[in-house]
Amino acid sequence: MGEDLETYYRDHWVDIEPDRMSRYEAMFQWRDGHEVLIAPAEVNPGHTVADYGCGPGGLAVELARRVGDRGKVIGLDINAEFLAKTRALAARNGLADRVETRVIEDDLIPLADQSVDRVLCKNVLEYVPDPEHTITEFHRVLRPDGIAHVSDSDWGAVIFEPSADRFARIMAAAAVAFRTPLIGRNLYGMFRRAGFRDIQVQVLASADTSGALRPVLTNMASYARLSGQVEETEIAAFLADIDRALEEQSYFALLPQFLVTAKL
Ligand SMILES: C[S@@+](CC[C@H](N)C(=O)[O-])C[C@H]1O[C@@H](n2cnc3c(N)ncnc32)[C@H](O)[C@@H]1O
Numbered sequence: 352m353g354e355d356l357e358t359y360y361r362d363h364w365v366d367i368e369p370d371r372m373s374r375y376e377a378m379f380q381w382r383d384g385h386e387v388l389i390a391p392a393e394v395n396p397g398h399t400v401a402d403y404g405c406g407p408g409g410l411a412v413e414l415a416r417r418v419g420d421r422g423k424v425i426g427l428d429i430n431a432e433f434l435a436k437t438r439a440l441a442a443r444n445g446l447a448d449r450v451e452t453r454v455i456e457d458d459l460i461p462l463a464d465q466s467v468d469r470v471l472c473k474n475v476l477e478y479v480p481d482p483e484h485t486i487t488e489f490h491r492v493l494r495p496d497g498i499a500h501v502s503d504s505d506w507g508a509v510i511f512e513p514s515a516d517r518f519a520r521i522m523a524a525a526a527v528a529f530r531t532p533l534i535g536r537n538l539y540g541m542f543r544r545a546g547f548r549d550i551q552v553q554v555l556a557s558a559d560t561s562g563a564l565r566p567v568l569t570n571m572a573s574y575a576r577l578s579g580q581v582e583e584t585e586i587a588a589f590l591a592d593i594d595r596a597l598e599e600q601s602y603f604a605l606l607p608q609f610l611v612t613a614k615l
Pocket of ligand 1: 361364365378379380403404405406407409410427428429430433455472473474475478479480
């Protein structure tokens with residue numbers, strides 16, 4: 352792997368070209384279907400909540416509604432443009448006074464010890480340089496009765512039809528975009544080693560038969576292209592397979608979400 356590709360898992364979040372940014376903005380909006388992903392965090396009025404890896408702010412702004420006017424949400428991300436979008440979204444929703452942002456510059460969280468009631472982190476830990484260290488930081492910033500709640504994929508636990516074999520080849524190449532592609536199955540051990548005591552794990556999966564995951568698959572194709580490990584013809588065939596399967600109503604994809612809810 353070239354030197355640039357070694358840190359691509361991080362760099363591709365720092366520099367985002369416009370078409371990828373538009374895809375991300377569409378993908379990372381808050382949807383009612385996300386409720387099950389965050390319900391175990393039990394975010395209540397008055398809470399101070401850190402949203403680690405907040406992206407363009409869909410979840411952060413939804414959390415701001417829930418914490419009420421005595422609560423606060425702090426969105427953290429390595430991408431300053433995402434943080435600006437988070438602040439703008441909060442302002443458009445009349446919630447600017449409840450949402451702060453902080454840029455992540457290294458593997459430390461720029462928050463004081465025991466300063467937040469909740470840490471939420473949705474689909475981020477697969478990208479961080481040292482997820483166990485980041486989880487130790489979650490432990491440090493949480494108040495004694497706090498809860499850390501993360502959800503993540505595990506790219507070895509995906510089911511995709513048609514062309515499971517081709518998908519496996521695309522994913523093997525796309526792994527360049529992840530630091531820990533099999534994070535889902537490793538979260539429990541990481542939380543345990545980071546010092547959390549009460550750790551609940553759930554795996555949620557709902558079948559995608561309508562192509563809702565197409566933007567995710569398109570991103571995987573672009574990561575695979577960048578890796579230089581698969582031929583362009585195979586990438587084109589992969590994308591064409593999806594369209595054909597959707598038309599023939601034989602498309603089926605499952606991307607389980609691994610949820611960990613942990614107390615100190
Ligand atoms: C897949 S997106 C998820 C965004 C958002 N949490 C959501 O679910 O809508 C991953 C996010 O993690 C951020 N990220 C990547 N590496 C990070 C790091 N080391 N520290 C903090 N955030 C990071 C990216 O900039 C991006 O916003």
